[in-house]
Each structure stands twice: as C-alpha cells, then as structure tokens.
Amino acid sequence: MRARIEDVAREAxxxxxxVSxxxxxxxxxRNEMRERILAAVEMLGYRPNPSARSLASNRAFLVALLYDNPSPHYVMEVQQGALEACDAHQYSMMVRPLVSGAPDFVERVDVLISQFRPDGLLLTPPICDHPxxxxxxxxxxxxxxxxxxxxYTEGVGATLDERSASCEMVLHLASLGHRRIAHITGHPTHGGNVWRLRGYRDGLEQAHxxxxxxxxxxxxFSFDSGVAGARRLFALEHRPTAIFGANDDTAAGILWAAAERGLKVPKDLSVCGFDDIPLARQVWPALTTVRQPSQxxxxxxxxxxxxxxxxxxPGQMVSVPYTLRLRQSTGAAPRRVRP
Amino acid sequence: MRARIEDVAREAxxxxxxVSxxxxxxxxxRNEMRERILAAVEMLGYRPNPSARSLASNRAFLVALLYDNPSPHYVMEVQQGALEACDAHQYSMMVRPLVSGAPDFVERVDVLISQFRPDGLLLTPPICDHPxxxxxxxxxxxxxxxxxxxxYTEGVGATLDERSASCEMVLHLASLGHRRIAHITGHPTHGGNVWRLRGYRDGLEQAHxxxxxxxxxxxxFSFDSGVAGARRLFALEHRPTAIFGANDDTAAGILWAAAERGLKVPKDLSVCGFDDIPLARQVWPALTTVRQPSQxxxxxxxxxxxxxxxxxxPGQMVSVPYTLRLRQSTGAAPRRVRP
DNA sequence: GCCGAATGTGACAGCGCTGTCAATCAACCG
DNA sequence: CGGTTGATTGACAGCGCTGTCACATTCGGC
Known part of the structure; x- marks a missing residue:
C-alpha cells in the first residue's frame, strides 16, 4: 500500500x-524539522492523496480551463501552457469544452462549479467576455x-496588444504600396476582434x-468565413490588392478563394493573418502573420x-509581446489590378 | 452551503x-424508495462531493487521457469524444501530454498513477504501443x-481498418491511371504507420x-517530413505521378513541396492523405483523404x-468505419511526366 | 532572571462519503 | 406454522488529510 502522511510522520x-x-x-x-520531513517524504516516495486533502481543507487544488473555440491548435497551446503552470504548483487541471451561445451556458458552468469546486477558472475567448x-x-x-x-486594462490573466499588432501589419502592407487594404473580421463577440479591427483602422489612418x-x-475566425469573405471582396468593382484576415484560419480561407479565382499570391493579391498557427506555414504561399505566444x-x-x-x-493582467512574421503571402502591390 | 448526502437522506x-x-x-x-430519493436529489440540487466519494471508496471516478502527438487537431477530437463519454458516466477526465521517447516516460506515468489514482487510462498512439x-x-x-x-486484435479500445483504407486509396490512384505511386510513411514507431504501409503494398499488389x-x-506524420519526403521523390530520375502521404499533415507538406517546384496538382501530380483533418479542406487543392472519425x-x-x-x-476493441473522401488533389495520371 | 509575546508542535475532531456487517422484513418451503 | 432464504435497510467506523486550539518552547527587554 501507498505511504500515508502518518507513515511520513512516523519516519521523521x-x-x-x-508534515502537513x-x-x-x-x-x-523549524528548518531542521522541515528538512527531516522532506527527506522522509523523498524516502517513502510520499504523495498526498488529493481527495483527502481537498475533503479536509475544502480546497480542490483544481483549476478548470473552459473553452469554446473553433481553433483546436489555439486551445491545445493554451492548455499545454496552463498545464505546465498547474503541474508546477501541484494543482490539477480539468478541461471543459462549452458552447457559450447555448441558453444554459451559465447554468452549465454553475453545475460544474458546484460539482467539482475548482479553486479557479481559466477562461479563453469568447468565454472570458461573457457578461x-x-x-x-x-x-x-x-x-x-x-x-x-x-x-485588458483590468482583471487577471494574459493579453497581447492586438491593436498595435494589427496596426503594424496594415502599415507593413501600406509600405509595400497597397492602397486598398481589406479586412475580414473575426467573430463579432470575440474580444480579439474588436482590437484587431481597431488596429486595422489605426493602421489605415497612420498610412493616410x-x-x-x-x-x-x-x-x-474560421476558414469558411475567410473563403466567403474573400469571394465577396473579389466581387467588388474595385477590388482590394491586400486582405488582412483576422486570424490565420480566415487568411487560409482567403488564400483558398484566391486560388479558386486564379489569383496569384502575392503577385496579384497580398494576404496576411494573425496568430501564427502551424497552418500559416503549411499553406502555399506561407502566410505573413503575427506570432502570438499562446502557450x-x-x-x-x-x-x-x-x-x-x-x-x-488578485494577480495581474500581463501583456505578452508579439512579433510580425513576414513570409511569402505578402508582396509589392500590383501595378494594375486584374479583375 | 451545498447539500450533503445527509440532507438528501433526511429529505427522503x-x-x-x-441514498448512496x-x-x-x-x-x-425498492423502486418506490429509489424514486423518492431521486426526487429529493433533484429538489435539493444535490451533487456528490467527488473528493469524499473517492476517499471513502478508494476509486477516483477519474480517467486520464495520455497523449504524445504532433497533431493538435487529432488530440482535440479524441479528447472531446472521450470527455463526452466520461461526462455521461459521471467520471471526470484529466489530460496529460507526455513525451514517450523521454527516458523517464514510464516513471512519469507511474507517478501520475500514484498521485491521482485514476481508475483507468486512455492511450493514444504512439503511447498505446509502448511495451x-x-x-x-x-x-x-x-x-x-x-x-x-x-x-488491434486484442485489448480494449477503438480502431479503424487502416490497412484496408490505405489499400483502397492506392486502388483509387491506380484506377486514375497512376503507375508510379509513392508513399511517405508515418513515424516508424506509430502503430498506424505499420498498417498504412501494409495497406499501400496490398493496394499495389491488387493493382498488379x-x-x-x-x-x-x-x-x-508531420508537415515538414512531407516536404522533405516529397523533395526526395521529386529528385528521382523517374519520379512518381502520385504520392500517398501517411496522414494529412504529410500530404499538406507534399502539396507545399509541389508548389515550390512548380508542379500543378492534380495535373502533374496527384496527392492524397489520411485522417481528414480540417487542414485537408483548407489547402489548395483540397486533399483527397480517408475520413477517420477521431471523436x-x-x-x-x-x-x-x-x-x-x-x-x-475487459471491454472490446471496436472497429469504426472509414470513408474515402475524394477531393481535388487527385486526378488522372499525366500522359507524359514533366521533370 | 523574570514575564509576556512570538514561535513551534501536537492532539483531536471531522470533512462527506462508502464498506462492512448486522438487523429487519417478506416470501417461500415442507 | 416454524424455519430458511434472500431482499432491503441502517448503524457505524474510517478513508487520509487539515483546521482548530491547546500546550510547549524560545526570545527579547528590562
């Protein structure tokens, strides 16, 4: 049988x-005592029983990660990073996919909380913005x-200055000579969408x-919406020479629609995205995008x-840095726009 | 305070x-009693405390999903499906990314087991084949x-007849007139790789x-290995007219390498993959592949x-059906092979 | 060297549930 | 009708840990 706290106590x-x-x-x-106990713990390979611990202390040593996100890669990265932190602090983590638009969404989380009593929740977009x-x-x-x-000015968590990043991206396109720069936005309820769109406008303004x-x-924020959005933009009388997708999935859709229409990227059209998921390198041509360190x-x-x-x-809201990744999907604006 | 079992008992x-x-x-x-109790549970909104339950019963009501997989989409799908089953049976699930090649791999799992005492483990490839x-x-x-x-002839879990699926895929290529059909395999230690490769050979044989x-x-099983493998195949004196990638990531790499070399798909080269991850639809041209219902x-x-x-x-090993998804990346073999 | 405060340690109950086992009851047998 | 099953229910202890509080020890100031 596995060692209990009592065995460690006896040993030390x-x-x-x-010991507790x-x-x-x-x-x-006392330090001497602490060391003696840690030695005994080590010797017996003792691990506290989480159930007993949480029952007695009324803390669960548990964090729940809630997500409702179309991008598995993004969720996976966040999950990996969160898991690292939890492991380091001897907390366990549970994950829970949810549908934030469902009528019983809040109730489901409520049930989750009374059932598992997590000590805290980790919220990803768009759940983190659900009033x-x-x-x-x-x-x-x-x-x-x-x-x-x-x-991102209050609360606890991690953010990235999406507004500045988007602005920089638009300025990059402008510096390549693009004058008609389109934007396919993200899901209107996602917080990210607001800032990416605002950054797009900042960029236009700064580029006059x-x-x-x-x-x-x-x-x-989906591939399909990128395809659909690009088709609409291509149908314009005076079509854009560059399209900035609100994320890489969207940008991949734009690329796909461009190929469908026979447009060469970046000769006829420049395309860029946001996030730098693996997909960004796996499409042809590789996407210019903003690297977001999701993990x-x-x-x-x-x-x-x-x-x-x-x-x-309360902890802090930490802002993490982004990087522009310039790849092959953006290039000089065409002299003349082919229909 | 939240209702306890005692409250339910008193109520009923x-x-x-x-009640327990x-x-x-x-x-x-007795049925009458059962119903009375369930009514009381319902009325009080009672949820058993998992910690107390597991402490008293020495069962954890916990399943751990272990993975070491380069494809986040695959893991996510499996995770989602497993979560559904666990939820339905009032079990909770923890996830744990691991590196199966690490020297302390087995020990890490051992620690995990003594720490959390899961009632069972869910293993994904390649972990499920680690002797x-x-x-x-x-x-x-x-x-x-x-x-x-x-x-897949013994044990408990879920499989897919990868051998037959691969064979069918090769026969499909052969029916399009391809005579030189290449294969970029998966990771040699993955079980899937063995059967996909064997199915490839079955297909060749059946097509004479x-x-x-x-x-x-x-x-x-990675994008990069697809790029590298395709470059090697393109360098052959007598290059293949079709390449079957062991999974979609690999196939996406092949597509990328083809674009790099200026080969048109499917006019100059047919490409196909396996798994039908979203990427398969998001590349241009969309990949012909085998749909695997991972979730x-x-x-x-x-x-x-x-x-x-x-x-x-012990439960059973259940075989789930696959489907060929014919898309735009495969087509008739070229009359003459361009270098 | 004495006293109060700060620090260090242990005894014990109890967290909310289930396993064990004994008690009760109805059904059934000859 | 007494005895024997088997079904149904409850009393009680205890899972392994921590909160509370009491007690022991040390420290600093005068």
Whole structure:
C-alpha cells in the first residue's frame, strides 16, 4: 500500500500535522524539522492523496480551463501552457469544452462549479467576455483569469496588444504600396476582434489611407468565413490588392478563394493573418502573420490565477509581446489590378 | 452551503447509506424508495462531493487521457469524444501530454498513477504501443483502453481498418491511371504507420503494380517530413505521378513541396492523405483523404474503458468505419511526366 | 532572571462519503 | 406454522488529510 502522511510522520519522528504544514508551505516550522520531513517524504516516495486533502481543507487544488473555440491548435497551446503552470504548483487541471451561445451556458458552468469546486477558472475567448458568466462568478466568489479578454486594462490573466499588432501589419502592407487594404473580421463577440479591427483602422489612418466600409467584411475566425469573405471582396468593382484576415484560419480561407479565382499570391493579391498557427506555414504561399505566444499566455494566465487563489489578492493582467512574421503571402502591390 | 448526502437522506426519510446506494446504482433498493430519493436529489440540487466519494471508496471516478502527438487537431477530437463519454458516466477526465521517447516516460506515468489514482487510462498512439508502459500497467493492474493501437486484435479500445483504407486509396490512384505511386510513411514507431504501409503494398499488389522501395520514403506524420519526403521523390530520375502521404499533415507538406517546384496538382501530380483533418479542406487543392472519425473513436474507447472499470471484465476493441473522401488533389495520371 | 509575546508542535475532531456487517422484513418451503 | 432464504435497510467506523486550539518552547527587554 501507498505511504500515508502518518507513515511520513512516523519516519521523521513528528506528528502528521507538522508534515502537513511542511507540505503546504505553512510557516512556523523549524528548518531542521522541515528538512527531516522532506527527506522522509523523498524516502517513502510520499504523495498526498488529493481527495483527502481537498475533503479536509475544502480546497480542490483544481483549476478548470473552459473553452469554446473553433481553433483546436489555439486551445491545445493554451492548455499545454496552463498545464505546465498547474503541474508546477501541484494543482490539477480539468478541461471543459462549452458552447457559450447555448441558453444554459451559465447554468452549465454553475453545475460544474458546484460539482467539482475548482479553486479557479481559466477562461479563453469568447468565454472570458461573457457578461452573465462573469456576474455569476463574482456572485459565487470564484476567481478566474482570462486570456485575451476584450477589456485588458483590468482583471487577471494574459493579453497581447492586438491593436498595435494589427496596426503594424496594415502599415507593413501600406509600405509595400497597397492602397486598398481589406479586412475580414473575426467573430463579432470575440474580444480579439474588436482590437484587431481597431488596429486595422489605426493602421489605415497612420498610412493616410481612407477607411472604406466596403472593404471590411464580417467573418467568424474560421476558414469558411475567410473563403466567403474573400469571394465577396473579389466581387467588388474595385477590388482590394491586400486582405488582412483576422486570424490565420480566415487568411487560409482567403488564400483558398484566391486560388479558386486564379489569383496569384502575392503577385496579384497580398494576404496576411494573425496568430501564427502551424497552418500559416503549411499553406502555399506561407502566410505573413503575427506570432502570438499562446502557450506562454496559457502558462502566464494560469500562474496569475494560482497566485490569486493562493494569496487571495488578485494577480495581474500581463501583456505578452508579439512579433510580425513576414513570409511569402505578402508582396509589392500590383501595378494594375486584374479583375 | 451545498447539500450533503445527509440532507438528501433526511429529505427522503431514509439513511444516507440508502441514498448512496441509489446514487451508485447498487442493487437491492425498492423502486418506490429509489424514486423518492431521486426526487429529493433533484429538489435539493444535490451533487456528490467527488473528493469524499473517492476517499471513502478508494476509486477516483477519474480517467486520464495520455497523449504524445504532433497533431493538435487529432488530440482535440479524441479528447472531446472521450470527455463526452466520461461526462455521461459521471467520471471526470484529466489530460496529460507526455513525451514517450523521454527516458523517464514510464516513471512519469507511474507517478501520475500514484498521485491521482485514476481508475483507468486512455492511450493514444504512439503511447498505446509502448511495451514498457503496458508492462507497468499490467503489473500495477491499471486498466486502459487504446485508440488505434498497432495490435488491434486484442485489448480494449477503438480502431479503424487502416490497412484496408490505405489499400483502397492506392486502388483509387491506380484506377486514375497512376503507375508510379509513392508513399511517405508515418513515424516508424506509430502503430498506424505499420498498417498504412501494409495497406499501400496490398493496394499495389491488387493493382498488379510492382513494389519499388525507391518510392517509399520514411516520414514522421508531420508537415515538414512531407516536404522533405516529397523533395526526395521529386529528385528521382523517374519520379512518381502520385504520392500517398501517411496522414494529412504529410500530404499538406507534399502539396507545399509541389508548389515550390512548380508542379500543378492534380495535373502533374496527384496527392492524397489520411485522417481528414480540417487542414485537408483548407489547402489548395483540397486533399483527397480517408475520413477517420477521431471523436467517435475517443468516445468509444472511453466507453469501453468505463465498462471495463465498472464491470471488471475487459471491454472490446471496436472497429469504426472509414470513408474515402475524394477531393481535388487527385486526378488522372499525366500522359507524359514533366521533370 | 523574570514575564509576556512570538514561535513551534501536537492532539483531536471531522470533512462527506462508502464498506462492512448486522438487523429487519417478506416470501417461500415442507 | 416454524424455519430458511434472500431482499432491503441502517448503524457505524474510517478513508487520509487539515483546521482548530491547546500546550510547549524560545526570545527579547528590562
């Protein structure tokens, strides 16, 4: 049978409670004692029983990651990073896919909380911007951390300056000579969408290009919405020479639609995306995009959440850096626009 | 405070133990009583405390999904399916990314088991074919279910007849007039690789085409290995007119390398893959591939695992159907091969 | 060297549930 | 009709840990 705390206590010649103190990093244990106990733990290969721990302490040592996201790669990256942070702090993590548009969405999370009693939640877009959910969490006093929330000036979590990144991207296109730069937006309820769109407008302004509403098409952060959006833009009388997709999936759709129409990228059309998922390198030509360190963001948000849980004081909203990845899908604007 | 089993018992006018019996579907409870108790559970919105449950019963109501897989989409699909099955049976699921090549791989899983005491493990390729791990699990008497293991004639889990699927794919290419059909294999330690390769040879044989070792290049189930493998095949004096990638990532790499070399797909070269991940539709031209219902496989494997756990008798290895998805990346063999 | 405060340690109950086993009851047998 | 099953229910202990509180020890200031 596996070692219990009592065995460690006997081995170290102390009471179980003292062992418990050491394991939980509680103060008021002499150093000598602490070391003796840690040695005994090591020797017996002791691991606390999480169920007993959580039953007795009424803490679950559990963080739940909630997602509702069309991009498995993104979720996977965030999950990986969050898992790293949880492991490092001896917390376990559960994952839960959800449909944030479902009528019983908030209730489902409520059930989840009463069932598993997680110490905190990790929210990805668009869940992190769901007002009713956040209200419920506040009421139930459950801490949470957000990844890329719409409002990045408060709360706990990790963000990226999507507005500046988008602005830079548009300036890059402008510097290549593009004058008609279109944008296929993300899902209107995603926080990211708001900032990427705003950054697009910033970029136009800074490049002294007029904003033309005709050139902004609503998408859904998906491949299909990229295809559909690009088809609409191609049908314009005066079509754009560059299209900025709100994410890489969208941009891949644009590329696909361009190929369908026989347009050469980047000769006839420049295309760029956002996120730098593997797909960005796997399409032809490889996508110019903004690298977003999703895994780091997952790790950082989880760390801030754990800090909040442990200290009771809210952690920070950490901004992580982005990088422009210039690849083959963007190039000089064509002299003359082919239909 | 949240309702406890005692509250339900009081409400229904029975002992806590009887409530427990109902909640655990134990026999020997009168129907009338069962219904009264369920009504009380419903009324109070009672949810058993998983920690207390697992502490008292020495079962964790927990399944761990282990993966070491380069394809996030695949893992995500399996995860989603497995989660559905676990939810339906009131089990929770933890996920754990691992590196099966690491020297301490088996030990890490061992630690995981003694720490969380999962009732069973769900193994994805290539982990499900790791002999040392399986030995350890047998020794520790931990049940597991596999998804697409190399040996699909025994054990518990879900498989797909990859051999027949690959054979059909090759026959499809042969029917289009291709005579030099190449194959870029998967990672040599993956079970799937063995059967896909064998199916490729079956197909050649059934089409009365000679097997040419020059046309089989070792890959790693990755985009990059597809690019590298295709470059090698293009360098052959007598290059293939069709390349069958062991999975869609590989096939996407082949497409990329073809574009790089200026080869038109499918006019100059036919390409096909395996799995039907979203990427297959997102490249240009869309990939002909084999649809593998990964989510169903995750769900089915989890169900079989849960059955094993609950009954003590091993569940089955369930074979799920595949479908050929013919898209634009395959076409009639060229009359004359351009260099 | 004495006293109060700060620090270090342990005894014990109990978290919410289930396993064990005993008690009760109805059905059935000869 | 007494005895024997088997079905149904409950009492109670205890899973492995931590919170609470009491007690022991050390420290600093005068």
């Amino acid at each position: 010649g102390v009471s179980p409670k003292t 103190r050491v394991l939980n990093n509680e103060p008021n244990v 009713a959910l956040l209200d419920m969490l506040r009421t139930r006093n459950v801490p949470w951390a957000s990844i890329s929330p719409k409002n 290009l007029a904003y033309d509403p005709e050139l902004v098409v609503e998408g859904r 780091d963001m997952g790790r950082i948000a989880a760390m801030q959440l754990l800090r909040t849980i442990k200290s009771g004081k | 006018g029975v002992s806590p133990k009887t 019996r109902v909640l655990n579907n134990e026999p020997n409870v 040392a791990l399986l030995d350890m699990l047998r020794t520790r008497n931990v049940p597991w279910a596999s998804i697409s293991p190399k040996n 085409l000679a097997y040419d070792p020059e046309l089989v290049v070792e890959g790693r 169903d496989m995750g769900r089915i494997a989890a169900m079989q695992l849960l059955r094993t756990i609950k009954s003590g008798k």
